[in-house]
Amino acid sequence: MDHSDTVPADGVSTNYQPDWTVLRGLSLRPGGFRKQRDQLWPRLLGVYNDEYEGRAGYPPATSTAAPSTEDEPPLPIPSPDPSPHDDEHQIKLDTERSFVLYPVDDVKDRDDLKSELHQLLVSIFRKRRKLSYFQGYHDIVTVIFLTLPKELQFPCTEKLSLHRVRDSMGATLEPVLGLLRILQKVLRLADPPLASILDRHAPLPFYALSNLLTLFSHDVATLPLIQHVFDYLLCRPPVAAIYLAAAIVLSRKSEVERLEEEGEEGMVHSLLSSLPELYEDTILDDSSSSNVTNIGASAESQTAIPSAGQAETEINPTPAYDVKEEVFELEKNCPGPRFDSGEDSFHDHQTKLEPFDDDKTLLDSETDDHGVQTTHSEDKTLVSELSTIPATPSFPLEAKHADEKVPDSPHASSHRTRVSMTSLLAHADELFALYPPTHPSLCISEIMGPQSVVHTWSETPSDLPDDDEAEAMVTHPELIVLPYIEEPEPASEDDSGMDEKDKGKTRRRKLKKPSRLGDVVVQRKLMLAGAVLALSVAMAVYGVRVGRGNEDHVADRHLKMFGSWVTGVLLAASERMIDGFGL
Amino acid sequence: MSKQYQFKLVLLGESAVGKSSLVLRFVKDQFDDYRESTIGAAFLTQTVTLEDQTSVKFEIWDTAGQERYKSLAPMYYRNANCAVVVYDITQSASLEKARTWIRELQRQADPNIVIALCGNKTDLAARRQVTQEEAKKYAEEEGLMWGETSAKTGEGVNDIFTAIAKKLPLIAPPSARGATRGAAGAPARTGVDLNKQPVAQNEPCNC
Numbered sequence: 160m161d162h163s164d165t166v167p168a169d170g171v172s173t174n175y176q177p178d179w180t181v182l183r184g185l186s187l188r189p190g191g192f193r194k195q196r197d198q199l200w201p202r203l204l205g206v207y208n209d210e211y212e213g214r215a216g217y218p219p220a221t222s223t224a225a226p227s228t229e230d231e232p233p234l235p236i237p238s239p240d241p242s243p244h245d246d247e248h249q250i251k252l253d254t255e256r257s258f259v260l261y262p263v264d265d266v267k268d269r270d271d272l273k274s275e276l277h278q279l280l281v282s283i284f285r286k287r288r289k290l291s292y293f294q295g296y297h298d299i300v301t302v303i304f305l306t307l308p309k310e311l312q313f314p315c316t317e318k319l320s321l322h323r324v325r326d327s328m329g330a331t332l333e334p335v336l337g338l339l340r341i342l343q344k345v346l347r348l349a350d351p352p353l354a355s356i357l358d359r360h361a362p363l364p365f366y367a368l369s370n371l372l373t374l375f376s377h378d379v380a381t382l383p384l385i386q387h388v389f390d391y392l393l394c395r396p397p398v399a400a401i402y403l404a405a406a407i408v409l410s411r412k413s414e415v416e417r418l419e420e421e422g423e424e425g426m427v428h429s430l431l432s433s434l435p436e437l438y439e440d441t442i443l444d445d446s447s448s449s450n451v452t453n454i455g456a457s458a459e460s461q462t463a464i465p466s467a468g469q470a471e472t473e474i475n476p477t478p479a480y481d482v483k484e485e486v487f488e489l490e491k492n493c494p495g496p497r498f499d500s501g502e503d504s505f506h507d508h509q510t511k512l513e514p515f516d517d518d519k520t521l522l523d524s525e526t527d528d529h530g531v532q533t534t535h536s537e538d539k540t541l542v543s544e545l546s547t548i549p550a551t552p553s554f555p556l557e558a559k560h561a562d563e564k565v566p567d568s569p570h571a572s573s574h575r576t577r578v579s580m581t582s583l584l585a586h587a588d589e590l591f592a593l594y595p596p597t598h599p600s601l602c603i604s605e606i607m608g609p610q611s612v613v614h615t616w617s618e619t620p621s622d623l624p625d626d627d628e629a630e631a632m633v634t635h636p637e638l639i640v641l642p643y644i645e646e647p648e649p650a651s652e653d654d655s656g657m658d659e660k661d662k663g664k665t666r667r668r669k670l671k672k673p674s675r676l677g678d679v680v681v682q683r684k685l686m687l688a689g690a691v692l693a694l695s696v697a698m699a700v701y702g703v704r705v706g707r708g709n710e711d712h713v714a715d716r717h718l719k720m721f722g723s724w725v726t727g728v729l730l731a732a733s734e735r736m737i738d739g740f741g742l
Numbered sequence: 743m744s745k746q747y748q749f750k751l752v753l754l755g756e757s758a759v760g761k762s763s764l765v766l767r768f769v770k771d772q773f774d775d776y777r778e779s780t781i782g783a784a785f786l787t788q789t790v791t792l793e794d795q796t797s798v799k800f801e802i803w804d805t806a807g808q809e810r811y812k813s814l815a816p817m818y819y820r821n822a823n824c825a826v827v828v829y830d831i832t833q834s835a836s837l838e839k840a841r842t843w844i845r846e847l848q849r850q851a852d853p854n855i856v857i858a859l860c861g862n863k864t865d866l867a868a869r870r871q872v873t874q875e876e877a878k879k880y881a882e883e884e885g886l887m888w889g890e891t892s893a894k895t896g897e898g899v900n901d902i903f904t905a906i907a908k909k910l911p912l913i914a915p916p917s918a919r920g921a922t923r924g925a926a927g928a929p930a931r932t933g934v935d936l937n938k939q940p941v942a943q944n945e946p947c948n949c
Contacts, residue, residue, distance in 0.1 A: 249808060252758040252779075259778040294757070294779045294808045332810055365814070369781035377781050425785035425801050432784065 177202045179618050182394040187584050189440035190383070191390030196306050203393040204318040205620035206311065244284035246292035250277065253297045260298075261305065261382045276304050283316055289630045290320060290328040295373035299324060302376050302385050321629040323397045326612050326640070327372050329633035337606045337640035338371045338401055339363045344601045345405040348594045353412050356419050357427070366431035370404045378434050384580060387439070391584045397612045398596050398603075399587065406587040410435050410578045435576040437583065610638040744795035749910050751800045752819045754847075755828035756839035757807030760862040763893035764828060765804045768903050773894050780806045783818055790907040798907035819847060824856040824906050831861045831890065834871040837880075844884060856913055858887035858906055865892040 182199065185192060192199050201207070244250075254277040258269050280300055284292060303316050326334035342364050347354040357364060369377045374392055379385035392399055408431060418426045596603050596613070607613045610632040615624050624632065632639065753761040762780050766772050769788040784804040791797045803818040805811065819825055827843045829836040840859060847857055859881045861872060874890065881888035887905060891898035 249757060256758070256776050256778055259774070259776045291810070293810055294806060295781045298778075330810070332813055362817075365782055365817075372781060377778070425787070425803070428783075429785040432782070 176619065177394070179394055183588075186387075186390040186394050187581060187588070189442045189579075189581050191387035191580075193442075196386065196390070197308060197311070200303075200307060200389070200393055201311050201315055204315050205322070205623065206314040206318055207620070242285075244281070244288060244292075246284060247281060249294065250280050250284070250292055250297065253294055254280065257297055257301060260377075260380065261301075272304075276301060279304060279312055279316065282313060283320060287317065287320065287630050289633055290325070291330055291633070293327055293332075293372065295369055295377050296320075296324070296328070298373045298376040302382070302389055305382055306386055306389075317626070321626050322616055322623050323392075323612055324374070325629060325633060326607075329636050329639065331636055333636060333643075334607075334611065334640040335368065335372055336363065336643075337611070339365065339367060340606050340643075341398075341601055341603055342367055342371070342401045342404055342408075345401060345590060345594055346408060348598070348600055349405060349590055350409055350412065353409065353415060356415060357408070357431075360427045364404075364408070364431075366428045367404045367408065369432070370407070371400055374400055375403070375434075378432075379437065380434070384437050384439070387580055387584075391587075395591075396596075397616050399591060402590045402594075403584070403587040405590050406583055407434060407578075409586070409590075410583065411576055414576060435578045437578055437580050440579050440581045606641060608638040608641050610635060611640065744797060745911070746797050746799070747911050748799040748801065749823040750803070750821055751824045751826065751906070752803045752805065752815075752822040753826050753828060754805055754815060754819070754840075754843045755807060755860075756830070756833075756836040759807065759828045759830040759833070759836050760893045761807065761828050762804050764826070764860070764862055764891060764899060765802055767893045767896055767899045769802070771896070773896075775894075779808075780804060782806055782811065782814065788903075790904055792904070792907060796911065798910065800903065800907070815846075816850060819851045819855070822851060822855060823910055824858065825851065826858045826860050826902070826906070827886075828860045828862050829872065829877075830863050831872045831877075832863055832866050832869040837861075837872050837877065841880070844886065848884075854913060856887065856906060856909055857884075858889065858902055860888075860902055861890040862893060864890050864897055865894045 177199070182192075182203065254273050257276055258272055276297065280292070280297060283300075284290060299319070300316050303319065304312055307315055320328060326338070340363060343354070343358070346357065346364065375388045376385050379388055388403070391403065411431060414430055415427055418430060594601060603613065609615075615629070615632070617623050623629070753765060755761050757779070762784065763773060763777050765784075765786055766774070766777070769786045783806065786802045786804065787799060788802065789797055789799040803822070805815055805818055825843075825847055827840045827847070829840040844857060844859070847855060859877065861874075861877055877890075878888050880886075887902070887909065889898055889902040889905065891902060893899060
């Protein structure tokens with residue numbers, strides 16, 4: 160096939176764009192993308208470059224065969240800067256103790272894996288020298304490393320780092336603290352009584368730090384489960400991780416309440432730092448179920464996907480989960496601009512599911528190319544219907560799919576909350592719909608700066624910042640997370656969290672003295688003013704983009720250009736200010 | 743009736759010196775050759791019963807070692823009764839890092855905090871870079887407790903925590919709740935590892 164006419168010079172074609180709505184539906188299936196990750200993850204990350212295609216036969220027709228990299232040309236990794244990156248010592252320390260979570264049978268195999276992982280990490284940081292390594296980043300990369308064929312590992316890791324994980328790859332942790340503040344606000348909206356307990360235990364939900372920093376890769380216990388989480392995250396905006404973290408916390412409400420009664424302070428942190436026991440809903444073997452279509456695939460890769468035309472995704476005008484009740488509650492309690500949950504492009508769609516056939520239920524355990532033991536699902540059909548997923552934010556603490564055959568772990572601890580991955584992910588979507596990033600109470604515009612991935616990420620690859628530009632953004636932490644604005648007094652211990660919060664909002668906010676740059680308060684304040692002003696514009700742009708399907712590209716492009724302009728002006732202005740203060 | 747105390751303990755030290763392994767040995771008497779890095783902080787508890795039947799319950803905050811997590815540390819040492827600052831006897835740079843932590847604790851933490859300097863990995867004594875004399879001298883100068891341990895073999899681990907447990911009730915007034923509510927009536931709670939789900943299928947393959 161020849162698609163050279165559709166591929167512009169930068170190797171990115173709008174033709175290659177995934178159909179985000181379809182993929183979001185697929186990611187909710189038990190098993191997620193299953194065997195199609197080789198194709199889907201690169202597309203979702205914006206890796207379409209002909210360079211990889213030429214070398215590795217990309218787009219790979221690997222939906223039926225396991226990737227084999229043995230006879231392929233060497234990695235298309237750009238010749239690295241030979242001088243070591245500052246973080247290489249730490250990278251070495253962490254890769255030395257990697258592959259703990261997903262056990263490897265053979266010590267030699269593990270040593271080989273470690274060495275390859277180390278090489279991959281070092282290549283990334285030698286090419287993207289402005290990025291900083293953080294402990295836990297190696298967990299993220301491990302998932303890519305164990306999932307994708309070798310030639311895709313570097314470009315996918317690079318894109319993931321630059322456009323989704325970037326906020327955490329600067330010199331400090333502060334951007335992640337910003338994400339934790341948003342999480343705290345989501346929890347306060349979704350379950351004020353629970354949030355009130357949690358707020359009493361810690362000023363921020365630090366127990367979720369590794370969730371947000373490592374995209375759950377440090378915490379999810381098995382490779383198939385973390386792959387499914389990545390399926391979910393990669394076809395949603397980066398901010399989706401916050402909603403997933405919130406869904407996880409909410410699923411443990413009864414455990415938190417029990418600990419609260421027992422008065423064990425640190426145990427709440429301890430409990431919530433580990434995940435509930437996750438499991439996949441039963442998956443059926445069904446060769447006709449590879450419902451990946453409209454991902455902008457070339458003719459070649461479409462033929463590689465069996466029954467591509469069978470995706471049955473329909474726009475459901477009434478979401479399966481009934482959100483009206485909660486919206487009403489919120490409207491009653493929360494003054495201010497209203498959001499419209501129907502605006503979110505990915506929440507009013509639902510993948511229609513195949514009927515349940517429990518004769519073919521199976522989960523396979525096999526060893527993959529890396530010698531890593533995985534419990535791994537073949538292409539299978541979804542069993543449960545999403546419409547059965549419970550809707551209330553008070554999440555079911557026990558699996559509601561009692562009528563289904565659940566692949567039972569013999570080691571399941573009886574007291575730990577069990578949550579099906581499908582219901583967890585659907586609950587995260589539901590939280591996103593109820594309390595979208597544009598929700599006024601989340602104050603995302605007052606927390607994250609215009610150069611946070613929360614604001615720069617786009618479904619359209621050409622709307623993303625250029626890779627080099629993205630890399631440079633980590634050098635301006637003040638544009639990634641805005642200076643911390645002290646919260647009003649937390650809600651009192653009664654359960655009327657909403658009312659308390661609303662009172663709190665009317666109080667005068669006061670600027671906390673910046674801790675790192677105590678001597679340049681004036682400069683920070685100036686920058687804050689500029690950032691907030693420009694950011695409100697940027698947020699308007701973002702809000703419109705979120706609310707828009709991807710059909711209206713022209714308008715979208717204009718808005719994006721405007722957004723880039725705002726960012727550019729802001730960057731220039733902040734540089735001038737920094738120069739002015741002799742920093 | 744025997745006395746019951748409850749104290750908050752924080753572990754600090756450079757990355758990969760064995761902080762989490764030390765706690766795992768103390769709390770669960772286990773050791774993993776490969777222990778994943780700590781992100782943020784982990785919380786565990788362990789109760790030590792002294793010869794006079796006094797029981798001391800430690801609420802242990804095990805922190806991440808990488809420099810970038812440093813800004814979180816004050817939250818964990820702020821109200822701590824004691825700190826165990828760990829270095830690796832095979833890495834002299836890790837003792838320098840320990841000194842930095844100790845200076846910070848002396849400046850920022852509760853003035854009554856009990857600080858123990860702990861040289862870990864004595865099972866690797868053949869590669870020793872930090873002599874006992876050097877570390878001990880420094881500890882004496884700064885008025886710190888000092889000990890060497892091997893989380894791998896268990897050598898010295900209980901000794902150092904027991905020494906802290908003996909010293910604390912004499913120095914630091916127990917927190918109000920620690921004095922009134924101990925482990926009475928309830929079996930000593932074993933710690934919970936924050937960073938690992940107890941998925942048993944992970945275990946057999948670590949050979």
